[in-house]
Amino acid sequence: MTPLHTIVTRMKRLPLQHQAAHLKALIDVEKPRSIRRGELEAMLKDVRTRLIRKENRAA
Structure with a gap:
């Protein structure tokens, strides 16, 4: 299994x-x-919270 800190580092470049x-896919496994x-x-909870904040700022 890949360590979580590696997953976090790689995912920082992706959109929310x-x-x-x-x-979600990793959780299902x-x-x-x-x-x-x-x-x-x-x-995932943290990412979803950031996504909601971003949507609220755009509205």
Whole structure:
């Protein structure tokens, strides 16, 4: 498995919508209630929050 810090570094270059899609795909692969899944879900929550803030600023 790829370490989370490597995933974060690679995904910084992507648009927020793509980051969310990639995180969702990674979460679907993980076992329920695993620590890694929890960390990925926290990252997805952060990305979605940033996406909502960006949309609100544009409106």
